[in-house]
Amino acid sequence: MSGSDFQVSLRDLKRTQGAHKSFRVEGTYAVVAAAGLAVLPAGRLVVAEGTLEAVGDGVLVTAIAQAEVDAQCSRCLTPFVTPAEVAVQELFVYDDRVDEFDDEDVLPIVGDQIDLADAIRDAILLDQPLIPLCREDCRGLCPRCGADLNTTPDHQHAGVVDDNPLARALADARRRG
């Protein structure tokens, strides 16, 4: 086992179908993980709480994981922190039953521990929006000079429409709807 902070002991969970116990893990990751514009930095606290249930060939983990994720607004590029609260569900299969599964994705139970590090991290990052926004109505950046239109809502360029054929065409198109 890799010795992550997210290992859960199965010692007092019977293999009898339906046996269950609750658990709580918390800790950090040693390496940064990212998906698109969402980043779970190294050292950021992650907490997960849930239940382990014996289900014949293995143990079903059902949990809620919480962490704060670093994101970047896809419109104005401002970095922001967003709280994530995601469902984690993962099936771990007893070492002596793994052969019965052809699926390479099956996670084996080695010894009497399971490691939820990957499951928790993946669930958090997969839950992040592909197009993060700092706020629902973010106005983004001025396409001409890059000024942040949230902080300078009255921002405009004098004569743009008259000077620039492309801008004029766009303005005409907008007027026509």
Ligand SMILES: [Zn+2]
């Ligand atoms: Zn924004």
Ligand SMILES: [Zn+2]
């Ligand atoms: Zn501008």
